[in-house]
Amino acid sequence: MSDMKKSKVKTKYAKSGPLLLIAAPGIIYLLINNYIPMFGIFLAFKKFSYKKGVWKSPWNGFDNFKFLFQTKDAFIMTRNTILYNLAFIVIGTILAITIAIFLNALGDSIRTKFFQSALLLPNLMSWVIIAYMVYAFLNSDSGFINNTILKALGKEDIAWYMEKKYWPFILIFVQMWKNAGYQSIIYLAAIAGIDKSVFEAASLDGASKLQQIFRITLPMLKPTVIILTLMAVGRIFFSDFGLFYQVPMNSGALYSTTQTIDTYVYRGLMELNDVGMSAAAGLFQSLLGFIIVVSANALVRKIDSDNALF
């Protein structure tokens, strides 16, 4: 009897040693790749020079932040990052749900599979390749738009990579082109999870397809929309570096509409050698990002605690 009790207490926990050993490579990697840089944020408070190195460069308090927020850049990059993300959230959600509803309507057919495969394909392309595709359409000498479309319309050529006013539309379009099909996967799964008998009953009562969408499908998708939107809001200070750096071909004439916090950090670090400002912008982004993701999660938990991330 006492023996059994003993072994019960013993087996309550597995031996930690061997399990920790299995986890060790991953733990070490995350420590190096993710945790050490977290402590490296002190670089934002230094007047960094490569000559003196990370440790010996002198502290300069909040000077980097002061300089950063005195420039127009700080406002422009923050504005761009937030506005682009808002546009992506609104347009992306509408587009993804539309695709998902239509795919669902076509049922399990070869046609559906073909559409879904084709719409997903752009998501697998790298930003470099996508930049090439955009270039094939837009470049001023040999681009398809100038040479074929504008010519057919009898319009003058446009120097796309010099005209900043077009880029909000171009970038939103490209982002949708790459991601709409991908985002629709989640909504399609959510729609597939709705009880079929609800639709059948509605249909028997004479509800048209359109009515079913607005009265059943969309209300049922609401939790999914809320969760995905809040997750996207949690990332509102972050942008896809590839989209904003690679697609506009790093063209300086476009900075006021294509610069985001991520491209600014890159340029400060690698092109302008302004490590302090770059680090300050990066810390600004990390902190705001952290605050908003925690608040977004608190909101999710209030609405629907099952779907809260933590």
Add this chain to the structure above:
Amino acid sequence: MENIMKMKRASDTKNFKAVATIVLGILTVMALLPIILIVIASFTDETTLLRNGYSFFPEKWSTDAYVYMIQQGSTIFRAYGISILVTVIGTVVSVLITTMIAYPMSRRNFKYKNALAFFVFFTMLFNGGVVPSYMMWTQVFNIKNTIWALIIPNYLCGAFNIFLVRNYYSNSIPEALIESAQIDGASELTIFFKIIFPLAIPTVATISLFTALIYWNDWVNALYYIQKPQYYGIQNLLIRIMNNIQYLKSGAASIAVGTGAVSLPSNAVRMSMAVIGILPIVVIYPFVQKYFVKGVVVGAVKG
């Protein structure tokens, strides 16, 4: 009355399907057109390109771009080889350490289960940003201009994949299986490699796919850490070729020439390179799409 209702319903469904087909058809064409354009452009005669620009219906076709690429092969083959090498090593190592760290997290009787989960999860909430990690990799680990710079930073073990695998273990592998193996005297390491890993093959397929795509498509690590073109994979070679032509056009040729391993590629060659870059993805895609979709759905449920 009943019949009329039925007919009405049937025609409503039919109409809706027609609208769905048309809208999805248009979107599909939009999704595929840019890809088709670069393929056609790569098979277009160079003088036609210079006269008419990139077009879906070129006056004259040509395979010159591909012939040129084969003749100029060495740089391209090298970059291709590096991309393949980095993708294979990166994916294998990543899958191994990801499936390993996820295993203890799935064990209900592991003491530090929650601590470990939080340790992983916190990396999704906060990051130090690009500058500190750049300083660490270059100043502490001296990773610049080595093949490791393409493999190690950023992509080797991410929280998203870890949770994907953890959830799979917890939901699909019965605890009793592990217990009975323990009774038979198997060590944790044996249990992991002999029982858990083989049972997790479906999810291994999914994260392998995600990871391989990330490595094949990555150009950011090389942008930060590689200055020597001999370490360029296909993506960074593409960036270089794009920039090279721009240099030449703006009359600053001297900057690029000498360092550039590839001589001035024509407009068609540029597009044929892009085609070569997406070829593996397009070829493998039909076979792996299933895993891709599954992974996205499972990952979205609880990241």
